[in-house]
Amino acid sequence: MEVWFTEEWLPGLRIxxxxxxxxTRKKTKYQELCIFDTVEFGRMLVLDNVIQTTEKDEYIYxxxxxxxxxxxxxxxxxxxxxxxxxxxxxxxxLRHKSVKEAFMVDIDGEVIAAAKEHLPxxxxxxxxxxxxxxVEDGREFLARSRSEYDxxxxxxxxxxxxxxxLFQVDFYSLASRALKPGGCFAAQTESPIxxxxxxxxxxxxxxxxxxxxxxxxxxxxxxxxxxxxxxIATFGGDPAEPTxxxxxxxxxxxxxxxxxxxxxxxxxxxxxxxxxxxxxxSRQYSSGKGM
Amino acid sequence: MEVWFTEEWLPGLRIxxxxxxxxTRKKTKYQELCIFDTVEFGRMLVLDNVIQTTEKDEYIYxxxxxxxxxxxxxxxxxxxxxxxxxxxxxxxxLRHKSVKEAFMVDIDGEVIAAAKEHLPxxxxxxxxxxxxxxVEDGREFLARSRSEYDxxxxxxxxxxxxxxxLFQVDFYSLASRALKPGGCFAAQTESPIxxxxxxxxxxxxxxxxxxxxxxxxxxxxxxxxxxxxxxIATFGGDPAEPTxxxxxxxxxxxxxxxxxxxxxxxxxxxxxxxxxxxxxxSRQYSSGKGM
Numbered sequence: 068m069e070v071w072f073t074e075e076w077l078p079g080l081r082i083x084x085x086x087x088x089x090x091t092r093k094k095t096k097y098q099e100l101c102i103f104d105t106v107e108f109g110r111m112l113v114l115d116n117v118i119q120t121t122e123k124d125e126y127i128y129x130x131x132x133x134x135x136x137x138x139x140x141x142x143x144x145x146x147x148x149x150x151x152x153x154x155x156x157x158x159x160x161l162r163h164k165s166v167k168e169a170f171m172v173d174i175d176g177e178v179i180a181a182a183k184e185h186l187p188x189x190x191x192x193x194x195x196x197x198x199x200x201x202v203e204d205g206r207e208f209l210a211r212s213r214s215e216y217d218x219x220x221x222x223x224x225x226x227x228x229x230x231x232x233l234f235q236v237d238f239y240s241l242a243s244r245a246l247k248p249g250g251c252f253a254a255q256t257e258s259p260i261x262x263x264x265x266x267x268x269x270x271x272x273x274x275x276x277x278x279x280x281x282x283x284x285x286x287x288x289x290x291x292x293x294x295x296x297x298x299i300a301t302f303g304g305d306p307a308e309p310t311x312x313x314x315x316x317x318x319x320x321x322x323x324x325x326x327x328x329x330x331x332x333x334x335x336x337x338x339x340x341x342x343x344x345x346x347x348x349s350r351q352y353s354s355g356k357g358m
Numbered sequence: 359m360e361v362w363f364t365e366e367w368l369p370g371l372r373i374x375x376x377x378x379x380x381x382t383r384k385k386t387k388y389q390e391l392c393i394f395d396t397v398e399f400g401r402m403l404v405l406d407n408v409i410q411t412t413e414k415d416e417y418i419y420x421x422x423x424x425x426x427x428x429x430x431x432x433x434x435x436x437x438x439x440x441x442x443x444x445x446x447x448x449x450x451x452l453r454h455k456s457v458k459e460a461f462m463v464d465i466d467g468e469v470i471a472a473a474k475e476h477l478p479x480x481x482x483x484x485x486x487x488x489x490x491x492x493v494e495d496g497r498e499f500l501a502r503s504r505s506e507y508d509x510x511x512x513x514x515x516x517x518x519x520x521x522x523x524l525f526q527v528d529f530y531s532l533a534s535r536a537l538k539p540g541g542c543f544a545a546q547t548e549s550p551i552x553x554x555x556x557x558x559x560x561x562x563x564x565x566x567x568x569x570x571x572x573x574x575x576x577x578x579x580x581x582x583x584x585x586x587x588x589x590i591a592t593f594g595g596d597p598a599e600p601t602x603x604x605x606x607x608x609x610x611x612x613x614x615x616x617x618x619x620x621x622x623x624x625x626x627x628x629x630x631x632x633x634x635x636x637x638x639x640s641r642q643y644s645s646g647k648g649m
Binding site: 084105124324 | 376552578584614616621
């Protein structure tokens with residue numbers, strides 16, 4: 068007997084994954100939570116019928132979201148992750164020895180509990196003494212902070228339901244205020260090819276709250292369109308250029324990130340630059356006689 | 359009523375596309391050919407139940423396959439495309455004014471006929487006086503050639519059925535012999551994340567026939583894994599560095615390619631470099647104190 072899980076990626080487009088077993092399935096206060104063992108993607112977390120993270124490709128998503136801002140910042144000590152209850156972003160943040168405290172604020176404590184029990188690859192950082200796990204609405208947590216964090220990361224679900232508030236100007240403005248001088252912000256900002264209008268809106272909302280905002284991308288096979296965007300925002304300096312490189316602690320650990328991948332992630336094709344209204348990015352391929 | 363087409367992307371992974379209409383459907387001598395109008399991808403060519411090319415993302419695939427070798431070559435005049443019956447690669451080749459003759463050799467004349475009738479966006483180059491359309495087995499055509507082409511492109515289906523022969527060392531060896539000195543070769547070489555073993559094998563077969571071979575990638579949402587690879591092979595010089603840049607003829611025409619995208623396409627993440635055995639690429643992120 069074959070069991071399949073199907074997600075409606077977009078209107079008129081579905082992805083179906085064959086399941087070896089349903090590891091857990093429950094209704095939490097906020098959403099329906101499922102963890103599957105799948106044939107192609109290995110272990111998989113699904114919230115409200117949307118694939119959140121899979122064993123096969125989570126390293127691409129988490130290393131992109133985390134290490135681009137973390138290697139842009141010269142010395143990140145205090146980090147805040149909003150969302151990210153599976154623990155993958157926290158795990159990557161804690162690889163940086165400079166980090167003294169890493170807060171992970173997820174609204175749904177049952178996601179954290181399920182990750183602890185069933186997603187050990189993701190949640191390995193939960194027991195790190197530098198980890199601070201908080202079950203609270205991310206926006207409310209952020210609203211109490213002033214000049215507190217070196218890096219703030221938003222590892223959220225799609226902008227429907229509990230995460231909708233995390234895609235608003237008001238929230239980005241709070242994030243800007245909660246950063247120390249020289250701090251930086253990064254968020255997952257959806258698919259530039261599947262939902263370009265959404266990405267455009269979200270990018271420009273972030274850009275309205277920071278002096279510098281740049282979009283970068285990575286391939287993530289289990290997300291709609293297979294190609295994902297992130298937006299990093301800073302108070303100055305070019306986030307496409309890392310200020311540090313991975314030291315010996317990272318030897319053999321990084322599977323997606325490298326300094327060259329960091330830079331490459333910011334290079335966007337002409338149509339995406341145009342569709343998303345990213346004029347800043349057009350300098351990279353226009354004008355100039357030399358190569 | 360909803361009509362859906364489903365492709366088995368990989369064992370345990372399926373993609374389903376809702377269809378507005380079946381434009382044409384027939385058994386040719388070699389394969390089953392369908393052209394659909396789909397909700398998400400627009401017009402779509404399907405051969406033997408595998409998505410070949412879609413209106414929404416064909417520009418990424420064709421501009422990657424064609425313009426990386428074409429802008430690496432300083433002055434391509436005579437070009438051979440093996441496969442590519444839809445016409446998308448030919449269209450991109452003919453954008454280069456230096457081209458005097460472009461041969462497109464597809465084994466299946468009914469694909470070419472269907473593209474002419476139903477895929478006008480792809481097949482617009484068929485009527486160009488520089489286009490030479492040939493219905494023949496690509497390997498046999500190539501076996502008669504010596505030092506003839508500046509650029510040879512392989513725009514094939516997957517390595518099963520009629521295209522299997524186009525993924526063998528024998529074929530790459532013929533391609534090497536059919537190139538002029540200074541010529542270059544490029545082929546679509548499948549998904550580095552969905553079928554890494556296959557990509558590894560194919561890459562190393564190509565590398566065994568040329569002094570220089572490099573893998574590059576692009577996101578193609580309608581292909582398994584959403585992330586595709588190409589291999590370019592040359593007799594010298596670094597194909598990651600274009601020798602020319604798009605001139606005024608290309609203004610506003612290119613949607614994916616730019617010189618920066620060209621360079622970016624060759625930057626690969628550590629895990630892919632390791633999985634595929636691409637030692638040459640590891641220089642980009644290892645050692646060295648400076649950034």
